[in-house]
Every structure is written in structure tokens, then in C-alpha cells.
Amino acid sequence: MFGLMQDRPLLISSLIEHAAAFHPHAEIVSRTVEGPIHRCTYADIRRRAMQVANAMQTLGVRPGDRVGTLAWNGYRHMELYFGVSGMGAVLHTINPRLFPEQIEYIANHAEDQYIFFDVSFTALIEKLAPRMKSVKAFIAMTDRANMPTADIPGLICYEDLIGREPVEYAWPEFDERAASSLCYTSGTTGNPKGVLYSHRSSVLHAFLACSVDGLGLAAAESALVVVPMFHVNAWGMPYAGAMCGAKLVLPGPAMDGKSLYELIRDEGVTLALGVPTVWQMLLQHAERNATDPKRELVLRRVVIGGSSAPRSMCEAFETLMGAFVVHAWGMTEMSPIGTICNLLPKHKRASLEQRLDLQVKQGRGVYGVELKLTDEDGNRLPHDGTTAGHLKVRGPWIANAYFHDDGGSILDDECFFDTGDIATIDLDGYMHITDRAKDVIKSGGEWISSIDLENAAVGMPGVAEAAVIGIAHPKWQERPLLIIVRKPDCPLINKDDVLQYLESQVARWWLPDDVVFIEEMPHTATGKLQKMALRQMFRDYRFPA
Ligand code: AMP
Numbered sequence: 001m002f003g004l005m006q007d008r009p010l011l012i013s014s015l016i017e018h019a020a021a022f023h024p025h026a027e028i029v030s031r032t033v034e035g036p037i038h039r040c041t042y043a044d045i046r047r048r049a050m051q052v053a054n055a056m057q058t059l060g061v062r063p064g065d066r067v068g069t070l071a072w073n074g075y076r077h078m079e080l081y082f083g084v085s086g087m088g089a090v091l092h093t094i095n096p097r098l099f100p101e102q103i104e105y106i107a108n109h110a111e112d113q114y115i116f117f118d119v120s121f122t123a124l125i126e127k128l129a130p131r132m133k134s135v136k137a138f139i140a141m142t143d144r145a146n147m148p149t150a151d152i153p154g155l156i157c158y159e160d161l162i163g164r165e166p167v168e169y170a171w172p173e174f175d176e177r178a179a180s181s182l183c184y185t186s187g188t189t190g191n192p193k194g195v196l197y198s199h200r201s202s203v204l205h206a207f208l209a210c211s212v213d214g215l216g217l218a219a220a221e222s223a224l225v226v227v228p229m230f231h232v233n234a235w236g237m238p239y240a241g242a243m244c245g246a247k248l249v250l251p252g253p254a255m256d257g258k259s260l261y262e263l264i265r266d267e268g269v270t271l272a273l274g275v276p277t278v279w280q281m282l283l284q285h286a287e288r289n290a291t292d293p294k295r296e297l298v299l300r301r302v303v304i305g306g307s308s309a310p311r312s313m314c315e316a317f318e319t320l321m322g323a324f325v326v327h328a329w330g331m332t333e334m335s336p337i338g339t340i341c342n343l344l345p346k347h348k349r350a351s352l353e354q355r356l357d358l359q360v361k362q363g364r365g366v367y368g369v370e371l372k373l374t375d376e377d378g379n380r381l382p383h384d385g386t387t388a389g390h391l392k393v394r395g396p397w398i399a400n401a402y403f404h405d406d407g408g409s410i411l412d413d414e415c416f417f418d419t420g421d422i423a424t425i426d427l428d429g430y431m432h433i434t435d436r437a438k439d440v441i442k443s444g445g446e447w448i449s450s451i452d453l454e455n456a457a458v459g460m461p462g463v464a465e466a467a468v469i470g471i472a473h474p475k476w477q478e479r480p481l482l483i484i485v486r487k488p489d490c491p492l493i494n495k496d497d498v499l500q501y502l503e504s505q506v507a508r509w510w511l512p513d514d515v516v517f518i519e520e521m522p523h524t525a526t527g528k529l530q531k532m533a534l535r536q537m538f539r540d541y542r543f544p545a
Pocket of ligand 1: 185186232304305306307308309327328329330331332333336362419420421433435436526
């Protein structure tokens with residue numbers, strides 16, 4: 001017997017309809033590519049998204065067609081989020097930090113029909129346009145006055161394109177399982193693979209972001225969305241923002257500490273979301289330049305994900321800015337949220353030290369994401385806080401397969417997806433990532449967590465960034481090599497200082513066999529440490545005898 005409830009599809013268009021009806025004046029604040037701040041509302045976004053949808057029809061875009069973007073976080077990108085997906089086409093957000101060859105591969109693989117781009121990417125588009133076979137025209141996301149002069153076939157001006165379209169559009173109703181957006185993983189091996197989100201998965205994920213023990217996004221919040229709209233839909237923030245009517249602050253291309261600090265101060269930001277590399281720049285700016293961040297700011301929570309949040313960073317946000325760090329974990333294949341580190345009643349009276357011990361964990365499973373740990377053979381392992389295993393996930397916003405079935409079947413026989421991460425889960429359900437499976441250091445039959453070692457090292461004054469890789473060892477199989485970028489303007493630290501510092505932080509047998517210093521750390525297009533490049537850099541390295 002079926003229930004007798006209305007079967008309304010969960011469509012992305014319904015989010016912007018809701019926002020315009022109930023939060024029409026809530027603001028979307030964008031730092032533009034040109035520099036000035038632009039302000040608009042959800043009502044404006046809806047109106048212009050409808051113009052986008054009409055323009056898509058005029059251009060002959062059909063449901064299911066892919067429409068690419070190469071753009072920063074800004075209001076026009078947000079209009080495309082709702083206009084393109086809302087009319088039934090698939091918004092394909094491309095990460096501009098990928099190598100040009102990867103961008104070319106991705107656009108061709110996705111068979112993008114049109115590509116919208118911010119004018120900062122004009123030269124890139126000019127170079128790639130002849131090689132993007134399926135693209136019929138390129139649209140510069142600007143107005144007539146700021147149009148770039150470039151040799152791009154079929155170049156269109158965004159404001160001209162949508163400006164001549166009606167501001168009314170009847171969103172079509174279709175199956176909620178239809179594809180809504182596409183994002184390629186910046187995989188370290190082989191070609192990038194496409195993760196194809198659906199309307200249903202995106203809306204369900206937005207409910208999570210708006211729930212109190214989720215990310216707690218709400219109408220009362222002013223949220224700085226530093227996580228890029230070109231990667232995993234900016235952790236779903238455009239959808240979640242529309243669902244609850246939160247003010248969204250979109251930083252455009254300016255990710256430096258000063259620009260972000262000013263936005264947080266001037267826009268009354270209460271919640272900020274981003275990866276550790278960006279927060280490091282913000283904290284350095286606040287430490288050096290701001291008069292008194294705790295007084296100047298109303299920032300209450302900072303969500304950190306994408307890479308592990310070091311203890312020193314959680315502490316710095318708390319002591320310097322008065323903001324609580326919410327550590328979260330997920331991946332492109334998971335829309336992306338999988339776990340969130342919120343507190344339980346029993347932690348209410350915890351000291352700062354005890355709380356920080358907890359905050360460095362990636363958090364508890366949320367409703368909608370089932371977690372399991374397994375050994376190499378797929379047998380389940382206990383959630384006892386000490387047994388580390390392969391972390392696998394299952395749920396309605398987790399990928400079933402990659403676009404065009406690249407890589408074939410990606411689920412185990414219980415339909416769980418292997419995240420490639422190694423983790424423990426404690427008795428309270430808090431998950432802690434110890435490593436990527438391929439980065440773990442196998443020393444004498446035991447595992448050393450490269451992430452824990454790195455996080456311990458960045459806690460040392462004078463260390464800006466740290467990476468640990470395993471180096472072959474004749475006796476122990478592998479031993480850790482610690483690679484450090486020093487902080488500028490700090491007393492010069494050397495290997496002995498670092499080892500001495502680490503002695504009080506980690507088990508003796510974890511201590512790196514050597515410490516080397518480099519000028520700059522290689523990062524991936526999504527801001528993670530690029531261990532492949534480091535392994536390549538140190539391929540001929542041997543430990544001192
Ligand atoms: P991506 O698909 O590019 O977003 O990368 C997903 C991967 O980033 C995960 O599988 C983890 O290895 C890593 N990751 C994401 N969040 C965290 C976190 N909070 N701590 C440690 N690693 C993380």
C-alpha cells in the first residue's frame with residue numbers, strides 16, 4: 001500500500017522560487033572580477049535566472065545538454081546555477097585551475113554545447129576554443145562595456161544575451177532524478193572523471209546543509225562562500241542558501257587574506273566555508289594587520305573541509321577571531337558532505353584542549369550517509385576509535401557511477417563506494433581520517449599517518465606548510481620524510497628544532513627520519529597537497545646514512 005502524500009519532485013527551480021517568495025530581499029553580495037562589490041537579492045537572481053533559461057531555449061539548448069562554466073563565485077554564476085539546471089539542462093562547472101589539457105579533455109568529454117566564462121579566463125578560452133569540438137559559442141560573463149577583445153569564434157556578451165529575454169519563465173516539471181550538474185574529479189591518476197548530480201541529490205543535500213547539526217545554514221546567517229562554485233557546487237551553498245534565505249557573500253577571484261578579512265568584517269559574515277590553504281592566508285593577515293579581530297568581527301563559525309584542519313588552525317580561529325571551527329569531510333562523489341564535527345551534550349563542559357582534541361576529527365556521520373570501515377578484503381572492521389580501515393559510504397547524494405561509465409562499477413557488493421581514505425570511527429561515531437590509502441606510510445608492519453604528522457608539524461611556530469611522504473627504507477620498508485615550507489618573517493628553524501618540537505607531539509617511532517625545507521609546496525587544483533608531485537620531486541632522495 002502506498003502512502004497518500006503528494007509526490008512533488010525535488011527540483012532545483014523550486015529552491016529559487018521559494019527564496020524569491022519568502023526571502024526576496026536577502027542579499028547576494030559578490031566581489032566582481034573588475035573589483036567593485038555588487039549587491040543583489042534572491043528576487044533578482046530568480047528574475048535573471050529566468051532570463052538565462054529563456055536564453056538557453058533561444059540558443060537551442062535542450063534538456064540534458066551540458067552547458068559549461070569557467071567562473072569564480074559571483075552572482076552571474078549563481079544565475080546560471082538556477083537558470084541552466086532549472087530549465088532541465090546540465091550545468092557543467094569547470095575548475096579553471098586544472099591544466100589547460102585537462103580542461104580541454106573535460107569540455108570534450110562532457111560535450112559542452114556552450115561555455116560561460118569570467119573575463120579573467122579570456123586568454124585561456126582563446127587558446128582552447130579551437131579544440132573544444134562541441135562548443136557552439138562562448139559567452140563572456142560581463143556587460144558590453146567590459147567585453148574583452150579576443151579572437152574567440154561566436155563570442156557573446158552575457159548581459160546582451162539575457163537582456164533581450166523576458167523576465168518570466170515557466171519552470172518545467174520533470175523527474176527529480178534528472179541530471180542537474182556535472183563536476184569532474186581532479187583525480188591524481190588517469191583522466192578526470194565526471195560526477196553527475198541530480199536534482200533530487202542536490203535538494204536532499206541542501207536540507208542537510210540547512211539542518212542544525214548539519215552546517216546550520218539559516219536565514220539569520222551571512223555566509224562567506226570561499227569554497228569555489230567550480231568545485232562540487234561550492235559544497236551546495238547556492239542551493240542551501242536559496243532553501244533557507246541566507247545572505248551569501250561571494251568573494252570572486254580575490255582569495256588573499258586582506259580581501260577575505262574585509263568581506264567578513266564589512267558584510268557581517270557569521271559563517272565562513274573554505275579549505276585550510278585559504279584560511280591560512282586569512283589567519284596570517286589577521287595576526288599581522290587587524291586591530292582586534294574579536295571585536296571587529298561577528299564571525300561565529302568556520303567550516304573547514306577539503307583537507308584536514310590542523311589543531312593549530314582550529315585554535316587560532318578560536319583565540320584570534322572568536323570563531324568555532326566546524327571540521328567537515330566529504331568528496332566530489334558525495335556532493336560533497338559526509339561527516340560534520342559538531343559537539344554532543346557531553347562536550348558542553350569540555351576545556352579548550354579537550355574540545356580541540358575532538359575538533360581535529362572529521363566528525364560524525366550525518367543522516368543520509370552510511371559509513372563503514374573495512375580491511376583489504378572488504379570485511380567490516382569495528383568502530384572502536386583505534387582500528388583504521390578503508391572508509392566506504394552509501395547514500396542518496398553519493399555517486400552510483402561516473403559519467404559515461406568511466407571506470408565501470410564503483411560500488412562494492414553492498415553498494416558502498418570506496419572513498420580511498422583510511423579512517424577510524426570512535427564509539428561516539430566521530431570519524432578521523434588518518435590518510436589517503438595511497439599516502440599511508442607503512443613502517444615495519446605498522447601504519448604512520450602522514451596527515452597527523454603534517455598537522456603536528458604545522459603547529460610549530462615558523463612552519464607555514466608541511467607534507468610527509470614515505471621513502472623506501474631497507475629495514476622498515478618505508479619511513480617518513482618531512483618536507484617543510486618555512487613561514488616568512490619568523491626566526492629560521494632547522495631540522496633539529498623541528499625534531500625536538502615533534503618529540504613532544506607524536507610517538508617516537510613516528511618521528512621523521514629526515515626534515516627538508518623547500519620554498520613552495522605543490523598544490524592540486526582544489527588546494528590539496530600534491531603528494532604525487534612531491535614524490536616525483538624526491539624520487540632520488542635517500543635518507544642520510
Ligand atoms: P575532492 O573530491 O577533490 O573534494 O577530494 C576528496 C578528498 O579530500 C577526500 O577523499 C579526502 O581524502 C580529502 N578530504 C576532504 N575533506 C577532508 C578533511 N576534512 N580531512 C582530511 N581529508 C579531507
